[in-house]
Amino acid sequence: MTSNPQFGRETTATEVARVFGDGVRGKTVVVVGVSPQSLGESLSLALAAQSPSLLVLVSRTRAKMQTVAKKVQAAYPEVRLSLVPVDLSCLQSVRDGAAVIDRLVDHIDMLINNAGVMIQTHTLTPAGLELHFATNHIGPFLLTNLLMPKMLQAARASAARGGRPGSTRIVNVSSQGHEISPIRFGDVNFHKPSRDIPAEERPASIPGFMSFDPPPGQTYSPFVAYAQSKTANILISLYLNRHLDQSGVKAIATHPGSIWTDLSRNLDANYTRLVRKSGGFWKDIDQGSATTLVAALDPKLGDGDSDDVIYLRDCQVAEPAAHATDLKAARRLWRLSEEIVGQTFSLHEVSRL
Structure with a gap:
């Protein structure tokens, strides 16, 4: 269901951008999510090579964006760049960053929500949100919706041009780590012990590898927190597609593959060993960015017969976990995300839900 079935795990973002x-x-x-030695850097370089009109780089730290x-x-x-700090x-x-972007552009053709965190400690934001859920899901959810008018305009x-x-x-x-956990709707912030979580919301266990339940007496598992946020990325893509199916806007989630990037900087040696054990083929960052650019650029993924495509892996359509x-x-x-951000968003499109 992609234009290039020969693309695979070793394909690079540079190659994908050149083809498309x-x-x-x-x-x-x-x-979104641009820092040195990251997928955001690779994406920015691959896209810049193909002469976009404007490349807006978004990240928490301005100095890191400036390096890229x-x-x-x-x-x-010759490529025009704008840098917008957003935590x-x-x-x-x-909200402040979205307002800056809104003033910079009259439309947005592609929004790539690439930023994320992975940490070991149970950390809450000042608003009381678990940090993975806040950074990997709620922040991108709000940013996407605030920028949606500019995407609909594009x-x-x-x-109108016959595109x-x-x-x-x-x-x-x-x-792919999303497979570990569904959304813990009754406890997204990990305050409850596992025994108090409904069975359908509990994490998976991998026989012979590990249980993802926290140790006795604890409520937090970093891998489950990360996995929950990654499941959220796919579910939001699904929701957007069902509500934007007549608008010309397509949402797709991607698994970039196993890549050593700055994302794992907060993991100690033990957790680093677990991550290393979970990976198969390890990609460099140019290979790791390729699937995201297929999702952003492959014209075949916008065809009517690709309406139900919401997830790519190794540059091809894949099936995510049932949850x-x-x-x-x-x-x-x-609905939960709207409650958290304190704002409702009407996509003004026919819903198939």
């Missing part, structure tokens, strides 16, 4: 260069040239692209921007400008000096764990920072403009439907894209970078394709869970997560 016509889908980048002259476009306005927002890349210097690399992009050195290689592609996804802080709702006010997300889709309308594309349709392909579904060419305006939202890409949510998820992980990540549950329409009721998608709707429930959307």
